[in-house]
Amino acid sequence: MSQFWKQTVQIALIAGAVTLSAAVIGLIETFDQRDIIAGILTLGEILLFAAAPVAGYICINRLKTQRFGVALLQGLVAGLVVVLPVWGLLVLNSFWESIREAFINVSPALIEILTLRQPSAITGVLLLGGSFALLGVIGALFARLPKLLQRSLLTGIGWVIGLGLLSEILVDILRPRIGRPLTGVVFGAKGLHLTPTLVIFATITILTFVWRQWGGTQYQRVRGTMSSGQLRWAHRIQVVLGVIILLILPSFVGVYLSEIINNIGLYILMGLGLNIAIGLAGLLDLGYVTNFAVGAYIMAILTSSSPLGIEQSAGFGGITFWMALPISVAAAMLTGFILALPVLRMRGDYLAITTLGFGEIIRILARSDWLKPIIGGAQGILLIPQAAITGWFSSLLSFILVPIETFLSRFGITLLAVNNQGDIVFDTPPQLYYLLVLACLFMLFISVRLNGSRIGRQWMAMREDEDVAGAMGIDTTKAKIIAFTLSAASGGLAGAIFAAKLGSIYPHSFQLLISINVLALIIVGGMGSIPGIVVGAFALIGLPELLREFAEFRLLFYGIALMAMMLVRPEGLWPSATRRRELQSTEPLVEQTPTRAGEAHEAVTIGS
Numbered sequence: 301m302s303q304f305w306k307q308t309v310q311i312a313l314i315a316g317a318v319t320l321s322a323a324v325i326g327l328i329e330t331f332d333q334r335d336i337i338a339g340i341l342t343l344g345e346i347l348l349f350a351a352a353p354v355a356g357y358i359c360i361n362r363l364k365t366q367r368f369g370v371a372l373l374q375g376l377v378a379g380l381v382v383v384l385p386v387w388g389l390l391v392l393n394s395f396w397e398s399i400r401e402a403f404i405n406v407s408p409a410l411i412e413i414l415t416l417r418q419p420s421a422i423t424g425v426l427l428l429g430g431s432f433a434l435l436g437v438i439g440a441l442f443a444r445l446p447k448l449l450q451r452s453l454l455t456g457i458g459w460v461i462g463l464g465l466l467s468e469i470l471v472d473i474l475r476p477r478i479g480r481p482l483t484g485v486v487f488g489a490k491g492l493h494l495t496p497t498l499v500i501f502a503t504i505t506i507l508t509f510v511w512r513q514w515g516g517t518q519y520q521r522v523r524g525t526m527s528s529g530q531l532r533w534a535h536r537i538q539v540v541l542g543v544i545i546l547l548i549l550p551s552f553v554g555v556y557l558s559e560i561i562n563n564i565g566l567y568i569l570m571g572l573g574l575n576i577a578i579g580l581a582g583l584l585d586l587g588y589v590t591n592f593a594v595g596a597y598i599m600a601i602l603t604s605s606s607p608l609g610i611e612q613s614a615g616f617g618g619i620t621f622w623m624a625l626p627i628s629v630a631a632a633m634l635t636g637f638i639l640a641l642p643v644l645r646m647r648g649d650y651l652a653i654t655t656l657g658f659g660e661i662i663r664i665l666a667r668s669d670w671l672k673p674i675i676g677g678a679q680g681i682l683l684i685p686q687a688a689i690t691g692w693f694s695s696l697l698s699f700i701l702v703p704i705e706t707f708l709s710r711f712g713i714t715l716l717a718v719n720n721q722g723d724i725v726f727d728t729p730p731q732l733y734y735l736l737v738l739a740c741l742f743m744l745f746i747s748v749r750l751n752g753s754r755i756g757r758q759w760m761a762m763r764e765d766e767d768v769a770g771a772m773g774i775d776t777t778k779a780k781i782i783a784f785t786l787s788a789a790s791g792g793l794a795g796a797i798f799a800a801k802l803g804s805i806y807p808h809s810f811q812l813l814i815s816i817n818v819l820a821l822i823i824v825g826g827m828g829s830i831p832g833i834v835v836g837a838f839a840l841i842g843l844p845e846l847l848r849e850f851a852e853f854r855l856l857f858y859g860i861a862l863m864a865m866m867l868v869r870p871e872g873l874w875p876s877a878t879r880r881r882e883l884q885s886t887e888p889l890v891e892q893t894p895t896r897a898g899e900a901h902e903a904v905t906i907g908s
Contacts, residue, residue, distance in 0.1 A: 308359050308374055312381035312436075315355035320385040322347055323414065326405035330850060332413055336464030337497050338488030343465065344413060348386075352379040352432040356439025371440045379436020383429050390414055390425060448512055456505035463500065464491045466846060473553060546737055550730035558729035560845045562801065565736035566794050567841045570818045571825075571833040572743045573790025578819070579828035579876075580756060581783035582763030584652040586815050587659030590639065591632040591788040593666060593810040595795025598628040600681040600805050601674075608674070608681050621687040625796050632792020633785050640784035644777050647766065659815055666807040680806035687735055687800045689724040697724060732801055739797060743790050747830050750786070759783055760828075760878065817841065820858055824865050826872025835874045 322328050332344025356375035365371045390411065393399050399406050415424025416431070442450065463470065467487050475483045486496040526534070550558040570592060577583040602610055602624035610619060643654050665671055667678050675681060689697060726732045750756045758779050761769040770776050799805050817840065825836025840861065844854050865872065871880050 304363060305377070307363055308377055309381050311359050311362065312355045312378040313384070315351040315358075315378075316382040316385040319348065319351040319382065320389060323386065323389065323410060324403050324405060325856075326410075327853060328413060329405065329407065329410045330853070332409075333849065334465060334847075335467075335488070335491030336461055337494055338491040340494060341491075343461075346461065348413065349431065349435055352382045352435035353439030353442065355379070355382050356436040357443045360440050360443035365440075368444070371444060372437055375437040375440025376433050377436070378439070379433040380429065382436065383432040386414060386428065387425060390421070394421070448509065451512065452505045452509040455508040456501040459504045460492070460497055460501050464497075467491050469557065469846060473557075550733045555729050558733050560842055562729055562732055562736055563845060564837045564842045565733070565740055566798055567818060567821060567837045568740050568834055569736075569743055569790050569794035569797075570814075571821050571837055572740075572747050572830070573787045573794075574818050575747065575822055575828065575830070575833055576750065576759075576790075577783050577787040578822060580751070580763065581759040581779065582766075583780060583783055584648065585655045585784070585787070586652050586812075586819065587639070587655035587657070587662075588787075588791055588818055589810050589812065589814040590659050590662045591636055591791030592795040592798070592814060593662055594635045594788075595628040595632045595792030596799040596805050596810070597666070597675055597681070597795075598631045598792075599624050599796040599799040600684050602627060603800070604681050604684045606681060606683040608676050609683070620690065621685065621800055622689075625793070628796035629789050629792045632788045632795065635792075636784045636786075636788025637781060640781050644780055656812070656815075659812055663807060663810055663812070666810065678807060680804055682804045684799050684803045684805070686803065687726040687732070687797070694724050726800075732797075736797060739793055743793070744830060751830070755779065755782060817858075820862060824861055824873060826875035828878065829872060829874050829876040832872045832874040832876070836872070839873065 328344045328348050330344070331347050332342045334343040335341070336343055336346065355378040359365070359374050359378050360371050363374070365374055389406070393406060393411055411421075414428065415421050416427050418424035418427060442453070445453075467490065471483050471487050486492060492500070523531070549561070553561070570588065573591070574585060574588050577585045577588075599621070601608065602619045603621060639655070639658050643651055646654055666675060669677060671677065672679075688694075726735045758769070758774045761772070761774060762776055762779055766776055798809075802809075821836035821840045822833060823836075824840055825834070826832030840858065844851065844857065850857075
C-alpha cells in the first residue's frame with residue numbers, strides 16, 4: 301500500500317475512533333432525543349454520520365488529490381474505513397452478552413441507532429456501511445467545490461441545525477405572536493418539518509453566496525461614498541435600533557430566556573474584568589472567582605435581614621442595594637490589590653498557580669468554622685433583599701417612563717415593575733435584565749476607554765514583552781497592580797448583583813469552575829476583544845443553558861471547543877485587530893521582534 305493510501309486510512313481510522321468514542325460514552329444516544337427534522341433526522345444521527353464526510357473532506361484537502369476519479373475512490377475508501385470501528389462494536393455486542401458491564405452506555409437503544417432501526421441487524425449493518433461510503437464520497441466532492449460555495453453550504457447547514465436544536469424555544473416565543481397554525485407549518489412537535497427545512501437551507505445558502513460574492517463589495521462601495529455626517533447618522537441609527545432591541549428583548553423572549561440572558565450577563569461582567577488582566581496585561585489569573593465571592597458576601601452582609609446582616613448584628617439599618625453596591629465593588633478592588641502584591645514578580649505558569657491557590661483559599665475560608673460567625677460558613681447568608689429603586693428617584697423615573705410604558709403596553713411590552721409603595725423593583729428575571737444591561741454597558745464603556753488609554757497601551761506593551769516594556773520606561777509593577785485592581789472591580793460588581801438576584805449565597809456557589817468558565821469564554825471569544833467576550837459568553841454559557849438535557853457533557857464540550865479554537869481559530873471567534881495580526885502574521889519572528897519593541901516604545905510615547 302502506497303504512502304498516499306496509508307495516510308487516507310489513518311485519517312479515516314481517527315474519524316472512526318471519534319465516532320466510536322461518541323457512541324460508547326453515550327453522546328449519540330443522548331443526542332438522539334433531539335430532532336432536527338421531525339421524524340427524519342436527529343442530532344444523534346448527525347453525530348453518527350458526520351465523521352464520514354469530514355474524513356473524505358480532510359483526505360482530499362490534506363493529501364492534495366487532483367484527479368477526480370482518485371478523489372471519488374479516496375472518499376469511498378475513507379467512508380468504509382470510518383465505519384469499521386462501529387462495525388467492530390456491533391460484532392462485539394452480538395458475541396459478548398455482558399458488554400454493558402464494561403461499557404454501560406452500549407444499550408439496546410444505541411444498537412438500534414447504529415443499525416439504523418432495521419428489523420434485521422445484518423441489513424442495518426450493510427445499510428450503515430453503504431451510508432458511510434456514500435457520505436465519504438460526498439465529503440470528497442464537497443472538498444472540490446469552490447471555497448465560496450463551501451462556506452455558503454456550511455452556513456445553510458448550520459442554520460438548519462441551529463433552528464432544529466432551538467425549535468421548542470422558538471415555538472414558545474413565536475406561537476403567542478403569530479398563532480399555532482403558522483408555527484405548525486414550520487415546526488413539528490420536535491424539530492423542523494422537511495419542506496421548511498429545505499426552503500430555509502436553500503434561502504440561507506443563496507443569500508450567503510450572494511452576499512459574499514457581491515453584497516460585501518457593494519456595501520463597502522456605498523459606505524465609501526457616504527460623507528462623514530451621513531456615517532455619523534448611520535451610526536446613531538444603529539445605536540437607536542440596538543437600544544430598542546435591548547429594551548423589548550425580555551418581553552419578547554419571556555421569563556425563561558430572560559433568566560438565561562441574565563446568567564450570560566453575569567459572565568459578560570466577569571469576562572470584561574478578567575479581560576483586563578489576561579487580554580490586555582497578559583496576567584493569567586485563575587483565581588478570579590475570589591473577586592466575585594467578595595462582592596457577593598459584602599453585599600449579603602450589608603443588606604441581609606438575617607442574624608448575619610449588619611442590620612441585625614450591629615444595628616446599622618437602612619442599607620439599600622445601591623448603598624452597598626459601591627462598597628462591594630471597592631472591597632473587591634481592595635482584594636485584587638492585596639492579592640496582586642505577592643505575585644508582582646511572577647509570570648506565566650507560576651502566576652497562574654499562585655492565583656489558583658488564592659481562589660481555593662477564599663473558598664475554603666468561606667466554608668470554615670473560623671469565619672462562620674461572620675459569613676455563615678457552609679450555611680451561607682439568607683434573606684438578601686432584591687435590588688429596588690425607591691424614594692424620589694423612583695417617582696421621577698416612573699414619571700419619565702409612563703408615556704413610553706403606555707405606548708409599549710399596546711404591543712405587550714413591559715419595561716419596569718412598580719410595587720404598591722411606588723418603588724421600582726428588580727424581582728423577576730425580565731426586570732433584573734435591565735439592571736444587568738446597565739451594569740454591562742457601564743463596564744463596556746470603561747473597557748473601551750481603557751483600551752485606548754495610556755495605561756491600556758502600557759498593558760498591551762507589557763503583554764507582548766515585559767522586559768522590553770520595562771526597558772522602554774514602563775513601570776510594570778504599577779501597571780500590574782492597576783490591572784489586578786481594576787479587573788477585580790467588575791468581578792465584585794457581578795458578585796453583588798448575583799447576591800441580590802438569588803437572595804441567598806452559599807460557598808459552593810464560588811467554585812473554581814467559575815474562573816475556568818470566564819477564562820474559557822475569553823479564549824473562545826478572542827483574547828483582548830470586547831465583542832469577543834459577548835460572543836464567547838453566549839456560546840459557552842447561553843447555548844449549554846438552552847440545551848439542558850446535555851448538561852452531563854458540558855465540560856466535554858468545553859474541552860472540545862477549546863481544542864478546536866486552538867487548532868482552527870486560535871485568535872478567537874471575534875478577535876481584536878491586534879490579536880489577529882499577531883497570530884495570522886506570516887512574517888519571520890526575527891522581523892517581528894523590532895515591531896514589538898516599537899510597540900512598547902509607542903506605548904511609552906503615548907503614555908508620556
